[in-house]
Amino acid sequence: MKKLILFFLFIPLLTFGQDDELYSSDSFNYKKASGRDLKLYMFKPEKWNSEMNYPSVVFYFGGGLTNRNLDQMEIIAKRFCSEGFVSFIVDYRVKSKESVTAIECISDAQDSFTFIRKNADLFGINENKITAFGYSSGGYLSAALGTLIDKKNNSLSRPNFMILLAMGEPSKYRSFEWLGTKNFNSVSTIYNIDKNTPPSLLFVGESDGLRKYSEEFNNKMVENKNFSELVLFKNKGHSFSMRDKKDKYFNLIFDKSLEFLNNQFLSSN
Secondary structure, eight states: OOEEEEEOOOOOSTTSOOOSOOOOSEEEEEEEETTEEEEEEEEOOTTOOTTSOEEEEEEEOOSTTTSOOTTTTHHHHHHHHTTTOEEEEEOOOOHHHHOOOHHHHHHHHHHHHHHHHHTHHHHTEEEEEEEEEEETHHHHHHHHHHHSOOTTTGGGGOOSEEEEESOOOGGGTOOHHHHTOSOGGGGOTTTTOOTTOOOEEEEEETTOTTHHHHHHHHHHHHHTTOOEEEEEEETOOSOOOOSOTTSHHHHHHHHHHHHHHHHHHHHHO
């Protein structure tokens, strides 16, 4: 396990736009819930070929599982495409729109990831190189995919790798009304880490009030002899910008993520 100290520019997170739809070349309905179609948006590399076997990254936006910030991860999703990845942005239900709890959000994350893996041939992706990348509460959902039991989809919803940016751990500080269960351990990503949890890369601000959960997650991963790397951003809080590809701090996160994935691809071959 390595720890890297970096600096990151503070830009508020939850003030970003909450678009109802993204304008990608391809979108797919992965399920119907709460009276509407839930979509995922696909972004492809230039000269994409369905016969190829691209690695892919599935993005889950942040917003406390309360606000929809659908375009929050669009720029970094497209940046991955420029490096030969297929990217997906998942629209999942949120409390402010559909009055759901964390349980329904987790279900949406699991079903969307399963849909992508089941349709790997359609998307031209390698089903063994699918990464979950989440920001804040999206980081929690990505970690949930890699740790929580999915009785419906089993291992189909488990990512091969996880990138967790400013990850929350709501079982530690939210009420059962917000979570949707009184069994807090059942929705705790930290509690459910085991020897099969996928390799993880965690980014968190040194001054983030949620920092301790990323550190706990990382320590538990190491205890279980799983690969995990924690990148700590000095003097930074919870909010980051993933919307400006010209920003040098955006590129620090992207470059470190790309290095992590390329190294994992090599070690898994």
